[in-house]
Amino acid sequence: MLDSVLLALFLPCLGMSAVFIVYMCLLWYATNHHSDPALPAKPVSDTGISPSQLDKLPRITGKDLLMGNECAVCLDEIGTEQPVRVVPGCNHAFHLECADTWLSKHPLCPLCRAKLDPSLFSSSQNPC
Numbered sequence: 001m002l003d004s005v006l007l008a009l010f011l012p013c014l015g016m017s018a019v020f021i022v023y024m025c026l027l028w029y030a031t032n033h034h035s036d037p038a039l040p041a042k043p044v045s046d047t048g049i050s051p052s053q054l055d056k057l058p059r060i061t062g063k064d065l066l067m068g069n070e071c072a073v074c075l076d077e078i079g080t081e082q083p084v085r086v087v088p089g090c091n092h093a094f095h096l097e098c099a100d101t102w103l104s105k106h107p108l109c110p111l112c113r114a115k116l117d118p119s120l121f122s123s124s125q126n127p128c
């Protein structure tokens with residue numbers, strides 16, 4: 001009689017322990033295998049433009065500006081002698097430093113958010 005009572009108490013405990021061990025194993029497996037895809041999730045388009053790629057973008061001076069002379073990054077006026085970076089495609093212009101700082105973090109036009117075409121960087125310096 002006592003044996004069966006002990007057994008009745010022991011079996012659920014054993015079951016609980018087994019469930020607990022399986023749960024811990026699953027948790028360990030999940031943490032070990034979930035950490036991998038969480039890290040490199042950054043899409044390529046979110047990384048900015050490298051300095052060498054920035055060099056390939058059109059660069060003019062303030063007096064060559066065709067439309068507007070206000071920099072949308074710092075909201076300051078672009079002087080006629082200041083270096084200006086033009087975003088290819090939408091042709092928006094910004095101070096060279098303002099545009100390069102922004103573009104090194106985001107591959108977009110700071111004003112209209114037009115994406116910079118990656119082919120601009122690969123095709124412009126063909127050796128032939």
Ligand SMILES: [Zn+2]
Binds near residue numbers: 071095
């Ligand atoms: Zn500026």
Ligand SMILES: [Zn+2]
Binds near residue numbers: 087090113
């Ligand atoms: Zn633009």
